[in-house]
Each structure stands twice: as structure tokens, then as C-alpha cells.
Amino acid sequence: MRLAFFDTKPYDIAGFERYAIPAGIEIKYYEPNLTPDTVSLAAGYDAVCVFVNDIVNAEVIQKLYESGVKAIVLRCAGFNNVDIKACQRKLRVFRVPAYSPHAVAEHAMALLLTVNRHTHKAHNRTREFNFSLQGLTGFDLYGKTVGIIGTGKIGRVFANICRGFGMRILAYDKYPDPDTGLDYGELDELFAQSDIISLHCPLTEETNHLINADTISQMKDGVVIVNTSRGGLVDTEDLIQGIKTGKVGAACLDVYEEEGDLFYEDFSGDIVQDDKLVRLIAMPNVIVTSHQAFLTKEALDNIASTTVNNLVSFFSGNPDLNTEVTFQR
Numbered sequence: 141m142r143l144a145f146f147d148t149k150p151y152d153i154a155g156f157e158r159y160a161i162p163a164g165i166e167i168k169y170y171e172p173n174l175t176p177d178t179v180s181l182a183a184g185y186d187a188v189c190v191f192v193n194d195i196v197n198a199e200v201i202q203k204l205y206e207s208g209v210k211a212i213v214l215r216c217a218g219f220n221n222v223d224i225k226a227c228q229r230k231l232r233v234f235r236v237p238a239y240s241p242h243a244v245a246e247h248a249m250a251l252l253l254t255v256n257r258h259t260h261k262a263h264n265r266t267r268e269f270n271f272s273l274q275g276l277t278g279f280d281l282y283g284k285t286v287g288i289i290g291t292g293k294i295g296r297v298f299a300n301i302c303r304g305f306g307m308r309i310l311a312y313d314k315y316p317d318p319d320t321g322l323d324y325g326e327l328d329e330l331f332a333q334s335d336i337i338s339l340h341c342p343l344t345e346e347t348n349h350l351i352n353a354d355t356i357s358q359m360k361d362g363v364v365i366v367n368t369s370r371g372g373l374v375d376t377e378d379l380i381q382g383i384k385t386g387k388v389g390a391a392c393l394d395v396y397e398e399e400g401d402l403f404y405e406d407f408s409g410d411i412v413q414d415d416k417l418v419r420l421i422a423m424p425n426v427i428v429t430s431h432q433a434f435l436t437k438e439a440l441d442n443i444a445s446t447t448v449n450n451l452v453s454f455f456s457g458n459p460d461l462n463t464e465v466t467f468q469r
């Protein structure tokens with residue numbers, strides 16, 4: 141079995157080789173993303189392996205199908221970048237539904253602690269022997285209310301972490317699960333009462349720009365918004381306006397709606413043309429990371445083993461229906 145692997149980073153290779161070689165999978169690692177321009181690289185392969193910013197639209201899917209590719213294996217949980225409807229009767233799609241909810245939830249808390257206690261700034265200061273504390277005041281997380289939108293695998297771990305900090309948790313989910321023991325409410329209550337709002341739901345048509353001027357206006361003054369889910373959940377322009385007026389006290393962003401052409405690459409020697417992202421990064425109360433919440437050793441290992449298992453089970457005629465993504469009307 142031959143696999144074309146797109147958007148390869150050095151840290152992907154060792155983990156995948158560990159599982160692919162014993163399974164008899166030959167992998168060709170391509171650095172570029174899968175896009176309409178690069179899809180021809182997949183010709184002659186049985187499957188393609190893609191990540192969060194590969195473009196798997198109807199055009200790409202048709203070309204993959206015509207070149208004999210039979211399956212798309214996503215090495216991530218979210219699949220908003222794949223046109224699942226266009227895959228019907230052409231390509232089977234598999235993902236890694238859970239590789240480490242702890243990795244993402246812990247990163248969300250790391251961002252929240254950083255932006256609140258300014259540890260990134262303190263570190264820079266002390267490296268220059270500047271021991272002033274001016275401007276580094278934070279607030280206790282203890283006793284604060286955190287609103288968690290999406291209480292699946294990651295949202296639940298984040299809730300547990302917040303519980304450990306002595307925070308009050310308000311939850312919202314389209315499909316609330318009473319077994320979580322979480323205090324569920326309506327979105328408007330969550331917006332009105334939360335000091336911190338953390339997003340852990342998928343990006344869908346319904347959740348696109350869930351955080352916008354209207355919803356921000358319903359929030360508490362000084363609210364902290366944490367997004368480790370998908371950039372499209374937040375209307376970036378509206379977030380910037382909210383921060384400029386002081387309504388939003390801080391933002392922690394591991395994802396950004398226009399991240400596709402930027403994240404995972406080094407532009408340190410370039411003039412970045414995305415003015416919204418530049419504005420956000422320039423704000424003292426915003427912290428941006430480059431979609432790295434998944435990046436732990438444990439998560440990388442689980443991603444590789446599940447992806448290889450998805451391939452082996454599909455090509456041996458026993459596809460794993462728990463990891464398959466199918467079109468839902």
C-alpha cells in the first residue's frame with residue numbers, strides 16, 4: 141500500500157515510520173499542502189494523508205478519484221477542510237477522533253495562564269535583567285466563572301482542569317450530556333455570566349462566527365476568550381473591535397480563520413500581509429500560537445498509530461466505522 145503524505149513536518153516522520161513500516165505501508169512525504177495545484181503528486185498512490193490546512197475541496201477530490209486514490213486519512217480530529225459530500229461514492233474518509241484531549245485542553249490552560257499572568261512578558265523582562273512588575277498584574281482564576289462551549293472530549297478535560305483551579309463552570313453543548321455532571325445552560329446565559337469563555341466545539345455552518353459583534357456585546361466587560369478549536373468560530377474583525385474597545389479583556393488564540401497560508405511556516409524574514417493577524421499579534425493582551433495545541437509526544441504517537449490502523453483496516457476490507465467520516469444531511 142502506498143500513501144502520499146502532504147504538509148509533512150520533520151516531527152511527523154519518525155512516528156509514522158514506526159507504525160507504517162511494520163504494516164507494509166510505503167509513505168512518500170511531501171512538504172507542500174494538498175491543494176488543486178499539488179493534487180497531481182498523489183497520482184499512483186492508494187491513499188492520501190492530510191492535516192488541518194490541506195485543501196480537500198470538490199475539485200481536489202475529483203482529481204484524487206480520477207487518479208486512483210481510494211481513501212483520505214486525516215491525521216487530525218476536525219474535518220471541516222474536507223468536502224465530505226463530494227467524497228460520497230468516490231473516496232472513503234477516516235480521521236483520528238481522539239488522540240489526546242489532554243494535549244489540547246492543557247494548551248488552552250497554558251494560554252489562559254500566560255495571558256492572565258503575563259509570564260511571556262515577565263520572561264522577556266528578566267532575561268534583560270528588568271525586574272519591574274509594572275503592568276504584570278493578573279487576576280485569580282479561583283472563583284471565576286468559565287464558560288465552556290462544546291463539552292466533548294477536549295471540553296470535558298478542560299472543565300476538569302478548571303475545576304482543579306476552583307473555578308465555577310458553565311457549559312453549553314448542542315447535545316448536552318447529563319453524565320458529565322456539568323452545569324449546562326443556554327448560550328446567552330453563558331455569555332452573560334462568564335469571565336472566561338473557551339471554545340471546544342467543531343466548526344460547522346452553525347458555529348461559524350459564533351463569536352461576533354453581537355455575541356461579544358452580550359459578554360461581561362473584560363471577558364477572556366480562548367480558542368483552541370477552529371479559527372472560523374471567531375469573527376476576527378469583530379474580536380479586534382471588541383479588544384480595541386476594552387470589552388474583551390484578552391484573547392488566547394491557537395487557531396485563526398485565515399491561518400491556512402501562514403501557520404506552520406517561518407515568515408520571520410518577511411512582511412506578513414495579513415493585517416488582521418498582525419494587529420492581533422501586536423496587541424499586548426492577545427497571545428497567538430500556531431495551531432500547536434495538539435503537539436505532544438503522546439498525541440503524535442496516537443495520531444500515527446490510529447492513522448496507520450485506519451489504512452490497514454480499510455485496505456483489508458474491515459474499515460473502522462468509528463473513525464470513518466460520512467456525509468450527514
Ligand code: NAD
Pocket residue numbers: 217218237238241244289290291292293294295312313314315340341342343346347368369370394395431432433434435
Ligand atoms: P468532540 O467531538 O469530542 O466534541 C465536540 C463537542 O461539540 C460535542 O460534545 C458536540 O456535541 C459539541 N457541538 C457540536 N455542535 C455544537 C454546537 N453547534 N454548539 C455547541 N457545541 C456543539 O471533539 P473534541 O475532540 O473535543 O474536539 C473539539 C474541537 O477541537 C474539534 O472540532 C477541533 O476543531 C478542535 N481541535 C483542535 C486542536 C488543536 O490542535 N488546536 C486539536 C484537536 C481538536
